[in-house]
Amino acid sequence: MEFLTTEQVLALAPDAASVKAGQGLAGPGKWVTLGRGGRSVWGECQGSGKLPYRTQADLSGPAFHCSCPSRKFPCKHGLGLLLLLAANPARVLETEPPAWVAEWIAKREAGAGKKAPQAAPPDAETAAKRDADREKRAAKREDRVRAGLAELQTWIGDLLRQGLAYGKQQPAQFYDAMAARMVDAQAPGIARRLRGFPGLFASGDGWADRTLEEAGALQWLLHGFTHLDTLPDGLRASVRNAIGWTVAEHELTANKPVRDHWQVAGQIVEEEEKLRVQRTWLIGEKTRQPALNLSFAAMNQALDVSLIAGTVFEADLTYYPSPLRALVGERHGEPRPLKNPAAAAHANFSEALDQTASFLATDPWLERTPWLVRDCLPLCVNEKWMLRDAVGALVPLTRTFLNTWPLFAVSGGAPVTIFGEWNGHELRPLSVFAGDRFIPMGGSLP
Amino acid sequence: MSAWKDFVTAALIGTEKAALPQLPVPLDSALNGTVTMDREMRFLTESGAVALSRRAGWKPCLNKTEILLAEAESTGEISRASAMHLRVMLGGRHLPLLSEWLIECARLQRHVPAELLPALLDRAAQDRSLRPLALGAGGRRIHWLAAYHPGWKFAAADSPELWETGSRDQRVAILRALRASAPEEARAKIEAVWKTEPADVRTAFIAELLPNLSEEEIPFLETLLDDRSKEVRRAVIDLLARLPSSPFAMRMIGRVKPLLVYKKSGILSRASMEVTLPADPDPAGLRDGLDSKAFGQQKVLGEKAVLLVQLIASVPLDHWGDSPEALLKAAGKNEFGRALATGWTWAALRQRDAMWAEALLDAKVRPHAELIPAEPLFGLLPEPARIERLIAMLQDGALKKGDSATWHSLAGKLAAFPGHWPVRLGREVLAALRLAVHNGIPWHLRALSQSLLTGLPPALLPEAMRGWPVEKEGVGELVEMLTFRHDALLAFSPPP
Numbered sequence: 001m002e003f004l005t006t007e008q009v010l011a012l013a014p015d016a017a018s019v020k021a022g023q024g025l026a027g028p029g030k031w032v033t034l035g036r037g038g039r040s041v042w043g044e045c046q047g048s049g050k051l052p053y054r055t056q057a058d059l060s061g062p063a064f065h066c067s068c069p070s071r072k073f074p075c076k077h078g079l080g081l082l083l084l085l086a087a088n089p090a091r092v093l094e095t096e097p098p099a100w101v102a103e104w105i106a107k108r109e110a111g112a113g114k115k116a117p118q119a120a121p122p123d124a125e126t127a128a129k130r131d132a133d134r135e136k137r138a139a140k141r142e143d144r145v146r147a148g149l150a151e152l153q154t155w156i157g158d159l160l161r162q163g164l165a166y167g168k169q170q171p172a173q174f175y176d177a178m179a180a181r182m183v184d185a186q187a188p189g190i191a192r193r194l195r196g197f198p199g200l201f202a203s204g205d206g207w208a209d210r211t212l213e214e215a216g217a218l219q220w221l222l223h224g225f226t227h228l229d230t231l232p233d234g235l236r237a238s239v240r241n242a243i244g245w246t247v248a249e250h251e252l253t254a255n256k257p258v259r260d261h262w263q264v265a266g267q268i269v270e271e272e273e274k275l276r277v278q279r280t281w282l283i284g285e286k287t288r289q290p291a292l293n294l295s296f297a298a299m300n301q302a303l304d305v306s307l308i309a310g311t312v313f314e315a316d317l318t319y320y321p322s323p324l325r326a327l328v329g330e331r332h333g334e335p336r337p338l339k340n341p342a343a344a345a346h347a348n349f350s351e352a353l354d355q356t357a358s359f360l361a362t363d364p365w366l367e368r369t370p371w372l373v374r375d376c377l378p379l380c381v382n383e384k385w386m387l388r389d390a391v392g393a394l395v396p397l398t399r400t401f402l403n404t405w406p407l408f409a410v411s412g413g414a415p416v417t418i419f420g421e422w423n424g425h426e427l428r429p430l431s432v433f434a435g436d437r438f439i440p441m442g443g444s445l446p
Numbered sequence: 447m448s449a450w451k452d453f454v455t456a457a458l459i460g461t462e463k464a465a466l467p468q469l470p471v472p473l474d475s476a477l478n479g480t481v482t483m484d485r486e487m488r489f490l491t492e493s494g495a496v497a498l499s500r501r502a503g504w505k506p507c508l509n510k511t512e513i514l515l516a517e518a519e520s521t522g523e524i525s526r527a528s529a530m531h532l533r534v535m536l537g538g539r540h541l542p543l544l545s546e547w548l549i550e551c552a553r554l555q556r557h558v559p560a561e562l563l564p565a566l567l568d569r570a571a572q573d574r575s576l577r578p579l580a581l582g583a584g585g586r587r588i589h590w591l592a593a594y595h596p597g598w599k600f601a602a603a604d605s606p607e608l609w610e611t612g613s614r615d616q617r618v619a620i621l622r623a624l625r626a627s628a629p630e631e632a633r634a635k636i637e638a639v640w641k642t643e644p645a646d647v648r649t650a651f652i653a654e655l656l657p658n659l660s661e662e663e664i665p666f667l668e669t670l671l672d673d674r675s676k677e678v679r680r681a682v683i684d685l686l687a688r689l690p691s692s693p694f695a696m697r698m699i700g701r702v703k704p705l706l707v708y709k710k711s712g713i714l715s716r717a718s719m720e721v722t723l724p725a726d727p728d729p730a731g732l733r734d735g736l737d738s739k740a741f742g743q744q745k746v747l748g749e750k751a752v753l754l755v756q757l758i759a760s761v762p763l764d765h766w767g768d769s770p771e772a773l774l775k776a777a778g779k780n781e782f783g784r785a786l787a788t789g790w791t792w793a794a795l796r797q798r799d800a801m802w803a804e805a806l807l808d809a810k811v812r813p814h815a816e817l818i819p820a821e822p823l824f825g826l827l828p829e830p831a832r833i834e835r836l837i838a839m840l841q842d843g844a845l846k847k848g849d850s851a852t853w854h855s856l857a858g859k860l861a862a863f864p865g866h867w868p869v870r871l872g873r874e875v876l877a878a879l880r881l882a883v884h885n886g887i888p889w890h891l892r893a894l895s896q897s898l899l900t901g902l903p904p905a906l907l908p909e910a911m912r913g914w915p916v917e918k919e920g921v922g923e924l925v926e927m928l929t930f931r932h933d934a935l936l937a938f939s940p941p942p
Contacts, residue, residue: 006530023534029911029929046916087527088933157486163460209450212457213501216494223491349506357502364498379513380594386509393506405564409591412516412560424501439561445533 004062004308005337007440009082011267012062012305014072014276014297016444018079025080026087034084035095041085042101043092045077055081056101058108060334062305065104074305141186145225145243148185152178153222156215164208172198189244192272193218204399210425217365234362237321242365247320249327257316257329260284262291263338265372265419266430267309268442274298280307281370281419281430282317282326288344290370291317291326309431310438311335323362324370339436342417345374348389356422368421368428375415378408387418387427398428403441410434450500453493461489473499516590521555524938529559531934536565540930542900544569547934548579554938557585567591567598577601609635614647621654629658637666645675652681659685664692671733683735683760688796690762697734698760705754706786708776710768717768717776721786723750724757734760746814751785755817758789763799770805778811788813791820800826821855825862832859833871840874847882850890857894866903876902876910886919899928907932 013019025031025045032052034043039060044052045068053068055077064078085092097105155178159167175197182191193214200211224231224239231239241247262282269278278295295304307313307328313335319326346352349371356369375390378397385397385404397404410416410432417433430442452467466485469477469492477495480488524532528551535544551558558566563584570580577600581588584601592601600616609620625632636651643651652670655663663685670682671694686694705724711717727736736756738749747755766773770790777786787806791813794802803826806813813820824832836859839845845852860867860875867875879895882888887895902910911929916922 027929087530161462213497219490220494394509406561409560409563413513
């Protein structure tokens, strides 16, 4: 079976400290025993304690299990084990799994069979009561949101009456307090956008443009909520989604799953309010449609590590009522490495912008859209990093993108295929394809 | 879109004071509902609409900046496993192993993946000794890349004008490369610009004549004895003293002859050395660099004795007409014996004389190490002699755990080996280290034990990785480093 590459394993690390610690365990010196068989790899790692930690991974997941007390997931031992396998497969020989490994595998297999337990359908009376309760709760929430958004209308009107120059001088608490109010009003999507205001004010050249654009987007969200009942389905879903209503997975059953080979074109983990958010971008090989998979985790807790950048897997995918967000359902077979996807890529920025415009038509509140564009040349113009496409058009890279030089180095002055996130002004590259190599650029190098 | 600019200006000032801007025509008709709204809501609604239409219709600007195309590589890229090892080192772990890894990479004619070149160049920018090694392992891409970054100019491909416009370091690098391949051209380059260069540049240039130094240099060097700068004159004398056929050496022989009278041992007499201290130097002597304050403030030797040391250090060693052992034995009986030994040590180092080096290391009479350190003499010995001496030293048990000075001297001597040490020697070093760390690594051996294991011949690594008391303080890291080194070297040529 194909082992994960070093880059893919590093992409699983929950934070930079784990990368370092995992690399420290990637040599066989610390491992008392090592072995692999089938989809499993395991080892006993001598830590500071008396007994070595028992670490194992299921490569098809990948899933991890370790006897160490770490709360991180995967822990450094799990990372070290897979890094060792990636760098030095000859060190990990195929053998019979010991009892502690066999047990875990058996448990996992049993678990997979048990998945989706079918609860007995409730009788008509309970069902009716449950529906009534749900409707009551929904109506209550809608009232709260309505009251909250009315306050927001006054607040944002005041802000604009006094001007953005005045708004820039306000302390961060000014925005955080309003964000907290929106959390109370059960509009977390709006709260998140309000917390972004201090960052917009501090974002350098063009801050007023960006802030006014954001304020305008909020105003339109307020209008959208007022006219929710008269909106077409797609737009109504976008408004609700932007305000912060979530769609439970079981509510997605109305949408037909799309089966395709999904290329994991890029992945990035960002921190938001003590929460780690992982965005995994998929592109269907047949449909050519992008999809966004989100995974959330409290600090040190597990993100979904089963989608690995630079691989392709076959699966049923269900889109949310939104042009991009989707849920990965049943998978078919093993993932394989992703080679150059230039065939699925846009030929230039203008094509990518057209696609972005069509996404914005369904959901004007999209904060970022995926771009896969071939023949991009990275270059630095007047100390600003840009990409230039085949027809000579320029788009700027985000200032927070750290890997400008590695990206430039990989290009060697020749155009490359780039996958990134477009925020309406700037592109943040997440991956680059050079020859048949896939190089993730979302994290830090080295 | 200028309408957007009007909206931003109004937003900055605030709608209380600013007039509401005009909507662009196509949006105006689509948004006729806004007139009934209050002033702020209307402004925000219209701003949002203009912003969205602007975002949906964003047009990139055009640009034609030229970026040169990097040449295709002529070597193969390292394996993924090797790239992983490099990543770890560039991230700061096992950094002392980076030099060896880069040398091995270059030797096997491989190059590192482009995305790691920026981190490699950053390391090389901080650590000069890594620069040639980084260039060797960076493929053609590294030269291409470095040309675009001001901090990496040291790695950029040479351009013909660099000799005229480059920094001192860059020009020295050009000279060094030229001196290695065409020594005379390098000298001609220096001669051509000599008159117009400042003293610090002249001093740096003169030092580059040392590799491939030959008699061809003598006429140029002799003229430089009249240079304005004392630093330059000092560097020139150091070179002339290495050329036994130079007029400078002849003049020095002339001066020393009346001062030192050596009588070989005869049938009835033992060898003897009579020493007369030199007088204050005349103008010709001053021109040849004689200076009673040559060692600055020191209390070891008097001013006249300092002049004697300088004279002896500038005389060709075969002038003395007897074996070094006999001469040193005779000198040992004289009150100025240590001064003589100091002068000969200096001369042996300048003239790279192995026979004298061996005799000086074994002689009873010791040179004044405060003035001229004798340790580098070891590096002049032929390799077999060095190996035997080191093995004797290690087996002798002379190396006590707490004796940090001897350990450092050992490390210095080992570092003088080009490439890896012979396996036999490596095994002795390993045995001594195992003994020293069996209770944990003493703090003064921390860095040292790491650098010793870095030099261990790779053939020894499989046995070197085993049998350490890993639970003891610091030993675990040591073993980890050894294992990493073993794996990293192995990854270049994995077993079939």
